[in-house]
């Protein structure tokens with residue numbers, strides 16, 4: 001890590017004007033160190049001690065225009081989001097996320113302020129769980145793109161896979177559902193200025209721009225004996241279906257109004273901001289089919305229900321696969337391989 005003074009930056013300067021080395025010198029001191037960091041950024045590789053002897057690893061890419069829009073999200077939001085979705089993947093294995101390696105591609109006209117804001121967002125996301133940023137790469141390109149690799153410490157526990165759910169287990173969720181989808185809908189409809197004035201709607205905008213996964217719940221659920229787990233990145237129904245198929249079981253989510261009523265109620269007020277919708281139906285649709293809140297979905301043996309982490313709630317039960325095979329039941333009906341969100345639309 002360089003100990004040189006960060007370079008002076010003229011207001012409004014672009015990354016092309018500052019240059020790569022000066023940009024790295026500017027943002028490196030902003031990024032937290034990782035636990036177990038033996039060699040940080042500045043050499044050809046970082047070196048991490050692995051207390052567990054093995055590491056959980058994953059990588060994820062965010063592309064401007066696909067995963068975020070530069071006029072919807074600040075650099076801080078994009079940094080936070082890039083950190084959050086990767087840290088959540090490590091937590092979903094039951095690992096404590098410890099380190100990120102970050103690649104950033106950007107047009108040469110990107111301002112230095114944006115990159116500084118992005119680095120601050122990465123740092124803020126990492127602080128939630130004590131992770132650090134141990135390296136990365138910068139490049140010029142046509143559009144903004146962020147690629148992040150995460151390292152997680154399993155702390156001596158077995159990784160929690162998608163394939164371990166057993167009939168009789170409880171289905172548990174920690175975190176929020178549907179808020180990111182609601183935030184996206186508000187932004188897409190051009191209603192962000194109005195939404196900012198309504199607390200619940202503003203929370204949805206935040207959830208879309210910079211989700212805050214319950215990172216500590218991953219290791220806690222693993223320690224409690226979770227039999228399967230993943231983060232909800234695509235939607236409750238889609239991701240529950242993934243656990244169901246990997247485990248050859250049925251995840252019965254019961255009546256959505258009964259188990260997820262509080263989430264639906266919260267989002268109903270937000271849905272009412274959108275003209276020409278049926279707020280209750282839209283809120284239920286967001287909860288069941290909205291992704292990217294990055295809460296944790298797990299299955300837990302009944303004997304472990306007394307040791308669940310704060311915020312964990314039981315939202316269903318694992319059943320034997322029927323003649324129709326593995327899948328997800330909502331309101332007693334199969335959500336089907338296509339997720340069947342048309343059942344609720």
Ligand SMILES: [Mg+2]
Nearest residue numbers: 089092231233
């Ligand atoms: Mg995931």
